[in-house]
Amino acid sequence: MIEKGYKLTWLERDALREITSIGAGNATTALSKLMKRRIDVTIPQLNLVSIQTVPEIMGGPEKLATAIHLRIKGDTTGSLVLLFDKASALLVTDILTGKEIGTTKTLTAQDNEVLINMGNILADSCLKALSEFLDLKLMPSEPGVATDMIKSIMDTVLVEFAKKSDYALLLEVEFITPPTRVKGHFFLIFDLATINQIVNAINKKLGRKRKEEA
């Protein structure tokens, strides 16, 4: 049982990194298809943070970022967040709307719709893969989009977790699309109760696998 002050074991960290890879991998593949560009993904970072500590992401709490956020419902609770710095958000919008790079200078309501749509496609792909892998139901809610200070966005996302616990696990990958300079962060955020569920599900799956090999 994972509790406050608990340090994730090596196996648990590995398992969580695995599901982040699966989730982010599927999401970025979907994004790659949408953008018709290659996407490179970093090795997942895991941060078990007390709700108070919003990590310093992308260079400062007051830096402007565009975020697409949706809650994960079903057998687990959590959040999925796609975060882009302002420049990258504009680039992504140009690419998705088929405009020449550099056209979009500010995001209109229509552009937000395009980003929401992208969020839907990525979330569907990510959560479907995770659901299959974990044998749990993970379903996306309607995505919200906001362009604002990074800390304001992340604080608001983490408030939902504050209801149930003082800790949240942030699973993060960074992705870039060469040769454009689109850079984004993909977060899966879960509270401790959900982490337990996920770790149990992975162990069950591995246990099952080991039995077949024996």
Next chain:
Amino acid sequence: MADIEVQMAQMKTARDPDNLIALGIGSCIVITFYDPKLKIGALAHCMLPDSKEAEPSENPIKFADTAVDEMLKQMRVKGSLKPDIEAKIVGGANMFPNIKHGGLEPGEDNVASVRKKLEAEGIRLVGEAVGGSSGRSVEFSTVTGIVTIKIKL
């Protein structure tokens, strides 16, 4: 003059000439108490409206209602009298306005809860910058009692 930063679910007090700062609040609510006679202040960065509606936590500052209790306690310890205290509230924004929620939008319930609690305690609410859909950074001066708010559009 020091800038003292207050994180989510934290509360800090300060005296002239220091500033209390909360960067990048969203749906969270920041409550400031100022005693202009003693020039001392408290700033709480709260996340949720009501301590009775959630799992028990060791941290009373998480909830607006218990945060006010804690702020009063700390101000009293420093010598403040309740009638001298002036309160201001900032935040409670709905950061993702495209999503429609039934009933109160997120952030709105934080605002409503703080108002109710301040009224119940008889604390004067002298200023507010709440609601909307923008994040805010807050700087509270214990020299003047002025709360300066930054929004980035």
